[in-house]
Amino acid sequence: MRIDILTLFPEQVHPFISTSIIKKAIDKNVVEIIIHNIRDYSKDKHKKVDDYAFGGAAGMVIKVEPLHLCIEELLKSYSYDEIIYMTPDGDSYNQKYANSLSLKNNLMIICGHYKGIDQRIRDNYVTKEISIGDYVLTGGELAASVVIDSIVRLIPGAISDITSALTDSFQDNLLAPPVYTRPEVYNGWTVPDILLSGNTAQIDAWHLEQSLEKTKLRRPDLLDSI
Numbered sequence: 001m002r003i004d005i006l007t008l009f010p011e012q013v014h015p016f017i018s019t020s021i022i023k024k025a026i027d028k029n030v031v032e033i034i035i036h037n038i039r040d041y042s043k044d045k046h047k048k049v050d051d052y053a054f055g056g057a058a059g060m061v062i063k064v065e066p067l068h069l070c071i072e073e074l075l076k077s078y079s080y081d082e083i084i085y086m087t088p089d090g091d092s093y094n095q096k097y098a099n100s101l102s103l104k105n106n107l108m109i110i111c112g113h114y115k116g117i118d119q120r121i122r123d124n125y126v127t128k129e130i131s132i133g134d135y136v137l138t139g140g141e142l143a144a145s146v147v148i149d150s151i152v153r154l155i156p157g158a159i160s161d162i163t164s165a166l167t168d169s170f171q172d173n174l175l176a177p178p179v180y181t182r183p184e185v186y187n188g189w190t191v192p193d194i195l196l197s198g199n200t201a202q203i204d205a206w207h208l209e210q211s212l213e214k215t216k217l218r219r220p221d222l223l224d225s226i
């Protein structure tokens with residue numbers, strides 16, 4: 001998979017792609033992530049990339065030209081399965097969304113800032129608009145990082161144990177059951193006997209029961225969509 005990120009703040013995204021599972025996935029050629037600075041495409045002599053909103057609305061808007069030039073430059077060499085714009089007024093992001101994006105080959109992700117980007121870019125290029133939650137961040141960079149993290153860990157080869165990713169919370173609309181590791185007793189605190197029994201059928205049944213109970217308690221809305 002190749003992901004092109006368009007941002008005014010590459011330094012916000014860099015640390016994220018230089019650490020942990022994402023870095024390993026890049027090193028293993030599971031994913032290629034290229035960051036593009038929108039400012040590099042400004043034709044303004046002061047490299048200005050934002051301007052006041054027409055109609056007098058408060059806040060600055062990222063101009064159409066540098067985004068247009070950057071996107072067109074990339075389109076000369078690549079075709080994209082999706083051109084995604086990160087925005088709080090986008091579609092709600094969830095595990096199902098992550099699963100479907102993880103199957104794509106080429107993604108472009110545009111990060112907004114200030115009041116957002118000129119609507120004409122959204123109208124003419126963007127194929128998906130994604131919100132990671134009902135709150136407003138200062139820019140789309142953190143949101144893009146969240147989306148990339150959730151996608152890349154699902155690509156075969158990114159994490160050593162893919163079954164681990166497939167049993168995460170939300171994969172089957174259930175929250176994950178509790179997990180324990182050695183030692184069996186610590187500070188007088190014990191591990192449920194069933195997990196030490198070696199009886200895989202009973203352990204699977206226990207996991208499911210725990211998942212169902214937790215989901216009923218914390219996220220009953222998830223059970224409606226099963």
Ligand code: ADE
Binds near residue numbers: 088131137
């Ligand atoms: N940009 C600012 N806030 C955002 C959010 N909640 N989701 C996606 N992009 C954003």
